[in-house]
Amino acid sequence: MADLFLAAASSVTTAASAAEAIASGLGTGALALQLNAGAIAPEVAVLLTLVVCLVVDLAGEKAASRWVPPICYGGLGASLVLLALQWDSPLEPSFLGSFLADNLAIAFRAVVAASTLISLLLSWRYVERSGTPMGEYAAILLAATLGAMFLCGSTDLVSIFISLETLSVASYLLAGYMKRDARSSEAALKYLLVGSAAAAVFLYGASLLYGLSGGATSLATIGVALQTSASPITALALVFVLATVAFKIAAVPFHQWTPDVYEGSPTPVVAFLSVGSKAAGFALAVRLLVGCFESFDAQWKFLFTVLAVLSMVLGNVVALAQTSMKRMLAYSSIGQAGFVMIGLVCGTEDGFSAMVLYMAAYLFMNLGAFACIILFSLRTGSDRIADYAGLYQKDPLITLGLSLCLLSLGGIPPMLGFFGKIYLFFAGWADHQYLLVVVGLVTSVVSIYYYISVIKMMVVKEPQEASDVVKAYPAITWNLAGMQPLRAALVGCVVITAVGGVLSSPLFDWASSTVAGTPILQQAIAAAAIAPLG
Amino acid sequence: MSIASTTQQICFLVLSATTVVGSLGVVLLPNIVYSAFLLGGVFLSVAGLYLLLNASFVAAAQILVYVGAVNVLILFAIMLVNKQETLAAIPGLLVRRLLSGAVCAGLFALLLRVAFTTTWALPGPTPVGEEATIRIGEHLFTDYLLPFELASVLLLMAMIGAIVLARRDVFSTDVITGEPADQGLIEKDRTPLLIEKSAPAPTLLSKP
Amino acid sequence: MSTDLASPIPLEAFLSVAAMLFCVGVWGLINSRNAVRVLMSIELMLNAVNINLMAFSNYLDGQLIRGQVFAIFVITVAAAEAAVGLAILLSLYRNRETVDMERFNLLRW
Numbered sequence: 101m102a103d104l105f106l107a108a109a110s111s112v113t114t115a116a117s118a119a120e121a122i123a124s125g126l127g128t129g130a131l132a133l134q135l136n137a138g139a140i141a142p143e144v145a146v147l148l149t150l151v152v153c154l155v156v157d158l159a160g161e162k163a164a165s166r167w168v169p170p171i172c173y174g175g176l177g178a179s180l181v182l183l184a185l186q187w188d189s190p191l192e193p194s195f196l197g198s199f200l201a202d203n204l205a206i207a208f209r210a211v212v213a214a215s216t217l218i219s220l221l222l223s224w225r226y227v228e229r230s231g232t233p234m235g236e237y238a239a240i241l242l243a244a245t246l247g248a249m250f251l252c253g254s255t256d257l258v259s260i261f262i263s264l265e266t267l268s269v270a271s272y273l274l275a276g277y278m279k280r281d282a283r284s285s286e287a288a289l290k291y292l293l294v295g296s297a298a299a300a301v302f303l304y305g306a307s308l309l310y311g312l313s314g315g316a317t318s319l320a321t322i323g324v325a326l327q328t329s330a331s332p333i334t335a336l337a338l339v340f341v342l343a344t345v346a347f348k349i350a351a352v353p354f355h356q357w358t359p360d361v362y363e364g365s366p367t368p369v370v371a372f373l374s375v376g377s378k379a380a381g382f383a384l385a386v387r388l389l390v391g392c393f394e395s396f397d398a399q400w401k402f403l404f405t406v407l408a409v410l411s412m413v414l415g416n417v418v419a420l421a422q423t424s425m426k427r428m429l430a431y432s433s434i435g436q437a438g439f440v441m442i443g444l445v446c447g448t449e450d451g452f453s454a455m456v457l458y459m460a461a462y463l464f465m466n467l468g469a470f471a472c473i474i475l476f477s478l479r480t481g482s483d484r485i486a487d488y489a490g491l492y493q494k495d496p497l498i499t500l501g502l503s504l505c506l507l508s509l510g511g512i513p514p515m516l517g518f519f520g521k522i523y524l525f526f527a528g529w530a531d532h533q534y535l536l537v538v539v540g541l542v543t544s545v546v547s548i549y550y551y552i553s554v555i556k557m558m559v560v561k562e563p564q565e566a567s568d569v570v571k572a573y574p575a576i577t578w579n580l581a582g583m584q585p586l587r588a589a590l591v592g593c594v595v596i597t598a599v600g601g602v603l604s605s606p607l608f609d610w611a612s613s614t615v616a617g618t619p620i621l622q623q624a625i626a627a628a629a630i631a632p633l634g
Numbered sequence: 635m636s637i638a639s640t641t642q643q644i645c646f647l648v649l650s651a652t653t654v655v656g657s658l659g660v661v662l663l664p665n666i667v668y669s670a671f672l673l674g675g676v677f678l679s680v681a682g683l684y685l686l687l688n689a690s691f692v693a694a695a696q697i698l699v700y701v702g703a704v705n706v707l708i709l710f711a712i713m714l715v716n717k718q719e720t721l722a723a724i725p726g727l728l729v730r731r732l733l734s735g736a737v738c739a740g741l742f743a744l745l746l747r748v749a750f751t752t753t754w755a756l757p758g759p760t761p762v763g764e765e766a767t768i769r770i771g772e773h774l775f776t777d778y779l780l781p782f783e784l785a786s787v788l789l790l791m792a793m794i795g796a797i798v799l800a801r802r803d804v805f806s807t808d809v810i811t812g813e814p815a816d817q818g819l820i821e822k823d824r825t826p827l828l829i830e831k832s833a834p835a836p837t838l839l840s841k842p
Numbered sequence: 843m844s845t846d847l848a849s850p851i852p853l854e855a856f857l858s859v860a861a862m863l864f865c866v867g868v869w870g871l872i873n874s875r876n877a878v879r880v881l882m883s884i885e886l887m888l889n890a891v892n893i894n895l896m897a898f899s900n901y902l903d904g905q906l907i908r909g910q911v912f913a914i915f916v917i918t919v920a921a922a923e924a925a926v927g928l929a930i931l932l933s934l935y936r937n938r939e940t941v942d943m944e945r946f947n948l949l950r951w
Contacts, residue, residue: 792922
């Protein structure tokens with residue numbers, strides 16, 4: 101009965117959305133100009149891909165596994181091209197103030213779309229091997245992407261809430277997608293309970309903001325209203341809203357779900373959650389904190405400094421004690437989120453662009469590491485760190501790729517991650533955030549220790565010391581469907597991680613023009629520049 | 635004080651009392667079926683509060699969706715997972731409950747203090763009353779168009795995902811190679827379930 | 843009180859009910875051992891938020907009633923979340939034959 105209701109509700113709203121699509125498809129009408137609906141063209145590409153995937157899936161599983169991958173590549177590629185075309189276009193709020201496609205939004209949406217594309221490349225073989233339907237998997241992952249992309253550009257509490265929930269609900273479903281495995285279901289249930297509670301807390305904060313501003317839901321209007329109110333209610337709303345942001349980016353002490361969800365969920369899903377979902381969380385943090393709470397600058401910066409220090413220390417120290425590769429990467433991703441927060445706390449031009457740059461670098465190095473882990477687990481059925489012992493004799497590609505990506509995550513010089521990290525620390529030092537930078541440097545050294553331990557395990561062991569898994573390593577074959585995309589993603593990520601560092605000047609330009617093309621960041625930078633003088 | 639306002643006050647007191655008592659019953663009663671029915675009562679009382687707030691459309695939506703769909707769904711779930719199980723006693727449970735009760739009472743005091751010390755922008759504009767439904771429709775097709783459309787994607791995905799997760803049939807073989815599929819996590823088939831407690835695996839730290 | 847003319851009930855009364863409901867929901871979220879009851883507690887918290895939104899909408903935003911629209915979105919999402927939550931619970935129950943939160947410990951906290 102309830103399902104019937106949902107079906108009815110969704111069919112009514114889909115019909116409405118179809119009608120709307122026709123209306124905006126007419127293009128040059130007055131409505132289209134007023135809505136400025138072109139701003140969401142990349143999302144429309146993703147949405148169409150989703151619908152086509154579902155329709156193709158009706159033709160049966162054979163047809164789905166044949167056609168869904170190329171459709172997804174086409175749709176996500178089109179979305180990325182449309183995003184590139186939007187770059188530096190004149191800014192107009194679209195959908196009557198619900199959405200703003202500034203350069204910050206475009207950059208983060210590109211990170212989200214790219215992470216989905218790479219995660220999908222990693223997924224096909226895994227999904228087929230586990231005997232789960234592929235069309236639905238792609239559709240749910242694309243829905244999560246859609247939510248995350250809208251979240252990056254939303255400028256209104258209602259839009260933020262709905263896109264956040266689209267991302268979250270799709271993520272819960274993906275986490276529980278291996279439904280015959282108790283761990284996957286358990287991870288999904290824990291994620292759902294913690295996530296829904298966080299959403300309820302966010303909503304309570306949002307309702308307080310709505311009341312405080314006398315009935316506004318647009319972030320800019322609320323920001324203006326907050327400038328004249330210094331009452332404890334704003335602090336409460338700030339804490340409530342911040343809790344949700346911290347949950348999404350997995351900052352300590354809102355991180356408890358991360359290791360469990362990362363360990364229990366299907367690995368390609370974890371790859372998406374660790375990059376795409378996190379990027380959307382950071383975009384949301386910038387929108388809320390810089391765009392709305394700018395008059396409470398000192399307060400949220402203090403709270404974020406605490407969160408960043410705790411995340412860097414706890415994430416990197418607990419990662420030392422892990423035996424499972426996925427769990428280790430979960431804690432390491434908590435630590436990485438702490439590094440990115442340094443850029444947000446600075447609030448300077450360099451700080452913001454370092455944040456954007458590091459997110460882009462993190463995309464490639466983390467997904468490269470996940471590609472290696474997925475390949476290893478597909479071949480051997482293990483993700484224990486001890487089982488990687490002596491791998492380099494049997495599989496040089498995984499050994500090389502994983503070593504390069506882990507070195508980059510640790511911040512060893514010629515890699516891409518080194519430049520991202522050094523830029524963050526430089527920005528923090530220039531803004532006198534000495535505590536953050538010192539903690540960041542010390543925990544980086546700790547992180548290098550556990551990354552190098554894994555590499556040592558793979559490379560230094562003698563053949564007779566190799567683990568049983570590696571001794572029984574299967575012959576390397578690439579002819580199964582879904583293995584070629586996996587190899588392409590692996591090689592692509594590793595090459596960019598390794599070479600990107602040396603050729604990183606376009607990335608730097610890209611990051612700083614992101615900041616230059618984003619009005620709210622420019623305002624924040626200007627305010628921060630005036631503050632010390634006044 | 636007119637009769638109308640006295641009636642409203644009495645209605646408010648009764649509705650808020652049933653809301654609060656019902657919600658306490660939902661979390662405290664040992665029998666989950668009673669909790670589920672009390673939850674329906676809470677939803678109905680909240681709908682009554684909406685009527686007091688001049689929002690008949692949302693009150694109707696509350697009854698249709700919450701009582702008609704969510705509550706029925708929860709009752710179905712209780713029936714489907716109704717194996718009688720005796721919960722193992724956990725030491726310190728009472729202390730934990732009391733401690734968290736104190737924390738929640740503190741949170742309640744904080745929220746109350748904020749509600750009463752803040753100067754709200756009262757009095758606001760006159761409520762529109764019965765025109766509310768028209769206004770809601772206008773909002774849904776003007777400034778909240780984007781979330782409205784996105785909500786359709788959310789509902790579609792929730793429906794598909796719930797069906798995929800709840801249905802029993804999954805392929806038992808690899809689609810391409812025809813090998814028996816390993817629905818248990820691919821990387822987990824070597825580590826038997828529940829191994830953690832008995833044999834702690836060596837950690838990175840303990841390696842030379 | 844100038845609002846007495848419009849409504850005999852002060853705004854703070856509604857906010858208090860919402861705060862109470864929210865705190866009861868939080869307590870249930872922390873302490874319930876039955877996973878279905880945890881889902882119910884989350885529904886209580888969402889209802890508390892809705893009361894807040896509706897009260898603000900009536901008292902402060904009577905003409906534009908954005909809060910009512912927001913509440914409708916919250917109701918929609920709550921329904922979707924409940925359906926997904928119960929589907930996940932069902933698939934977990936098939937694997938583990940229990941709904942006791944304390945026994946969902948394959949993954950360490």
